[in-house]
Amino acid sequence: MSEKSLPAVGYLxxxxxxxxxxxxxxxxxxxxxxxxxxxxxSKCFARDKMSAVKLQETGVLHSFSVVYRSFPGIDVxxxxxxxxxxxxxxxxxxxxxxxxxxxxxxxxxxxKLTYQDALGRKDKEGNSYLSYFFEPA
Amino acid sequence: xxxxxxxxxxxxxxxxFPDRTVPNIGAEAALMALDDAGLTIKxxxxxxxxxxGQANAMVGQRILQEIGQTGIPxxxxxxxxxxxxxxxxxAWMSIKAGMYDVxxxxxxxxxxxxxxxxxxxxxxxxxxxxxxxxxxxxxxxEAGMEHSKEHGTTFEQxxxxxxxxxxxxxxxxxxxxxxxxxxxxxxxxxxxSYPNTKLMCSVNVDGSAxxxxxxxxxxKELGMKRAVKVRASAMASDPYTDRDLVMPDVNACTRLAxxxxxxxxxxxxxxxxxxxxxxxxxxxxxxxxxxxxxxxxGEAGKMIxxxxxxxxxxxxxxxxxxxxSKGHPLGATGIANIYEVCTHLRGEAGERQVEGAKLGxxxxxxLGTACGIHILEKV
Numbered sequence: 001m002s003e004k005s006l007p008a009v010g011y012l013x014x015x016x017x018x019x020x021x022x023x024x025x026x027x028x029x030x031x032x033x034x035x036x037x038x039x040x041x042s043k044c045f046a047r048d049k050m051s052a053v054k055l056q057e058t059g060v061l062h063s064f065s066v067v068y069r070s071f072p073g074i075d076v077x078x079x080x081x082x083x084x085x086x087x088x089x090x091x092x093x094x095x096x097x098x099x100x101x102x103x104x105x106x107x108x109x110x111x112k113l114t115y116q117d118a119l120g121r122k123d124k125e126g127n128s129y130l131s132y133f134f135e136p137a
Numbered sequence: 138x139x140x141x142x143x144x145x146x147x148x149x150x151x152x153x154f155p156d157r158t159v160p161n162i163g164a165e166a167a168l169m170a171l172d173d174a175g176l177t178i179k180x181x182x183x184x185x186x187x188x189x190g191q192a193n194a195m196v197g198q199r200i201l202q203e204i205g206q207t208g209i210p211x212x213x214x215x216x217x218x219x220x221x222x223x224x225x226x227x228a229w230m231s232i233k234a235g236m237y238d239v240x241x242x243x244x245x246x247x248x249x250x251x252x253x254x255x256x257x258x259x260x261x262x263x264x265x266x267x268x269x270x271x272x273x274x275x276x277x278x279e280a281g282m283e284h285s286k287e288h289g290t291t292f293e294q295x296x297x298x299x300x301x302x303x304x305x306x307x308x309x310x311x312x313x314x315x316x317x318x319x320x321x322x323x324x325x326x327x328x329x330s331y332p333n334t335k336l337m338c339s340v341n342v343d344g345s346a347x348x349x350x351x352x353x354x355x356x357k358e359l360g361m362k363r364a365v366k367v368r369a370s371a372m373a374s375d376p377y378t379d380r381d382l383v384m385p386d387v388n389a390c391t392r393l394a395x396x397x398x399x400x401x402x403x404x405x406x407x408x409x410x411x412x413x414x415x416x417x418x419x420x421x422x423x424x425x426x427x428x429x430x431x432x433x434x435g436e437a438g439k440m441i442x443x444x445x446x447x448x449x450x451x452x453x454x455x456x457x458x459x460x461x462s463k464g465h466p467l468g469a470t471g472i473a474n475i476y477e478v479c480t481h482l483r484g485e486a487g488e489r490q491v492e493g494a495k496l497g498x499x500x501x502x503x504l505g506t507a508c509g510i511h512i513l514e515k516v
Contacts, residue, residue, distance in 0.1 A: 008262060034382065043377040063286060063384065065278035066331040067270045071252060071263075080269035080330075082279055082384045090380040092269040102331045107286040121262040129262050 001126050008118045008131035011035045020115040020130060022055040024089045033088035057113045058137055059085035064107075066100045075119075081134055083111055097135040110137040141232045142356040142364040143513070145174025146480075148346035148473045150311045151464035154247065157343075159191050160199035163245030166345035166469070167204055170241070174349040175359070178205035181349075182237040187214045187224030187244040188468040200243060217503025218417065219372070220244060221346065221471025226370045226509060228350045238355040244473070245345035246466035253341075254504075274330040274338050274418060276504070280387060281332060281420025284437070290423060292332040294438045296323040298419040299337045299461050301447055306458020308448075308489035313342045313464035337419035342464030346472035361516050365479045368496070368512040369401035375506035387421065387502045391428035394508040395500075399430070402512040404496060406430035409452060409512070411481055411491040413474035414500040416459040421502070426454070429500060429510075448489060456481070456489050471509055474499035482515040 007014055014020045024033045029046035033053065040047050064081040081095035096114075098105060111134040118129035147169035154162060163186065171177060178201070186197030192215035201211065216223040221244030228242040254273040265271060284290045300320050306312035318336050326334040356364045373393040378386045399405055406429060414429065416422035426437040431452050432445075440446050446454040457463045457477040460470065478497035480486045491497075499511045 006261065008264070008267060032377075032379075042382075062380065063279045063283045065270070065275045065282060065333075066328075067266070067272070067275050068328045068330065069252070069274070070266050070270060070272060074263075074266035076266075078266060078270075080275050080279065082269075082380065084380075090383045092383045094267065094269055102292075107282075118262055118267055121267065123261050127261075131267055 005117065005128045005130040008129045012130065012132055014130060022091065022113065022132060024053050024055045025050045026053045026088065031088070035089065035091065055089045056085050056087040059083040059111055061095070061105070061107060061109045061111055062090065064095060064105060066102050079105065083134055093132055093134050095134045111135060112137040138233050139235065139352040139354065141229050141367045142351050142353065142516070143348050143367065143475065143479055144351045144356060144359060144364050145170045145172070145176065145349035146347070146476045147173050148311055148469070148476045149344060151313045151342040151344035151466060154343045159188060159196055159245055159247050160203055162247060162343055163188070163196060163200045163243050163345045164203040166245065166347040167200055167241060167243050170347035170349050176239065176349060178207055180239050181207070181209055181241045182239050183209050183228070183231055184211045184241045184243065185214060185224040185227040186211060187220035187471065188246060189215050189217065189220050190246060196245065197243065216507045217505050218415065218467050219471060219501045219503035219507035219509045220468040221473070222499070222501045222509030222511065223372070223471065223507070225348060225472055225475060225511070226372055229367055229370045232350055232352050238352040240350045241347065242350060242472060243345065243347040244469040244471055246468040247343045248341040248466055250341055270330065272330065274333045276385060277418035277421050278330040278333045279384060281418070281423060284424055288435045288438065290438045293320070293324065294441055295332050295419045295423060296320055296334070296337060297441045298416065298422045299323045301441065302416060302455050302459040302461040303336070305448060305456045305489060306462035308487070309458050309463060312458040312462055313340050314462045333418050333420055337461070339417045339460035339465035340462065342466050344464060344466035344469045344473065346469045346476050348472055348475060363483050364516045365482050366514040366516055368404070368514045369398040369510070371398035371401060371510045373397065373508045385504050385506055387504070387506060388424055388428050390506050390508040391425060391500065391502060394510045395429050398510040398512050404512065409496050409498050410494040411456060411478060412452060412454045412498045412500065413457060413477050414454060415502045416455055416461050417465060419461065422454065422459070425500060429498065448491065453491050456491060471499070471501045474501065475511060475513065478513050482513060
């Protein structure tokens with residue numbers, strides 16, 4: 001079992017000496033930003049032009065839904081959000097620290113990333129995980 | 138290249154058949170389509186079978202083991218919710234290519250109940266409810282909310298789509314449900330993923346549908362009386378759009394396939410008399426009014442408010458009851474839609490008949506993403 005938390009997804013990086021961040025891969029040819037590693041750009045088809053970039057911490061809420069029914073054992077309601085990060089990259093995640101009421105959530109609202117324990121979820125070896133969330137900026 | 142005709146087509150009444158097998162459910166529709174064409178399995182030169190749940194289990198061959206093992210080539214297809222349309226299109230292509238004159242296409246699914254989808258899988262911990270939701274009601278809610286953001290579309294407008302489709306299904310004996318659901322009932326039903334309530338989500342059912350496709354030569358030989366001409370068959374995958382890998386884009390690939398279908402048929406949206414489109418959720422149907430060119434961008438809400446998409450309206454949409462009420466057996470849906478349009482073009486739709494229908498369109502979306510569109514014409 002790992003002593004420190006593991007990242008919930010591969011594109012969440014947890015450096016030994018610094019703060020967690022989300023990693024994108026940016027195409028050097030057309031500028032498209034993808035989550036996760038890849039070598040070919042699916043927008044302009046350029047090969048081997050990808051380089052890792054640190055995604056910015058702030059962005060704008062593009063779309064969302066308030067989820068009232070999920071799979072058994074998952075706490076509801078919660079806000080599932082699609083966020084366009086400043087500087088490029090679109091990320092999906094939970095929007096927290098806001099009332100899960102569609103009337104009270106504005107499209108285009110500014111949000112920021114926060115990194116927290118993955119809702120207490122552990123894998124079968126008992127490892128803890130760190131995840132990312134959005135909250136109003 | 139030969140024109141292609143649907144000579145026989147049928148579907149079983151959708152329902153829940155936990156005691157039957159997938160091939161057994163598929164065999165029933167296959168026999169019905171053969172009877173409708175006045176042909177037998179011995180006349181078929183090839184078979185294309187669509188099924189998702191047992192995509193690795195040779196469903197097409199197992200159907201033939203129930204209805205006649207003639208040794209013809211069988212291809213099994215899986216393409217998410219576009220699976221049935223894919224099987225039909227492969228059959229169409231095989232005739233277009235000049236390989237065959239008479240081909241059977243079958244779509245079948247056994248579903249069970251419950252939520253489909255879910256965010257992420259693989260190693261580590263479950264991601265559903267941690268990184269947003271990957272459930273289908275949520276994914277399509279987010280797509281609908283994008284429309285709300287751009288055009289001010291309301292919860293009530295989305296809900297009206299479900300009222301309409303449930304109303305249509307009261308006239309369709311093959312639909313899973315025949316019940317009216319007034320607006321307040323739809324809006325007050327259990328909220329699954331805002332703005333989709335339970336009655337705004339398609340019904341998971343078991344079902345099958347099948348079609349016999351023939352070349353022009355064969356259609357002339359057998360008689361054209363009830364034949365329906367396939368004017369266009371188009372399929373697209375999701376072209377790159379900025380958010381597509383995070384938020385599946387059902388719009389771009391529908392627009393791409395629609396453009397190709399209209400061009401192939403040499404007609405425009407104004408020529409289409411009825412549409413069976415992929416209302417997996419009420420939010421999805423709203424998007425496709427615009428994606429299929431039935432109205433201008435931003436006018437979808439008006440289409441439902443003003444009744445243009447109801448039976449008797451300018452372009453009735455989902456007069457079968459749609460996936461919302463007829464039901465959505467994934468692999469069967471793409472052929473069941475074709476059955477519905479053919480039934481209207483043949484003038485055999487009874488109470489729900491779209492009067493004078495000459496051209497109809499079917500549309501399905503398989504998330505991931507595949508879009509299949511067919512334009513069918515009365516002969």
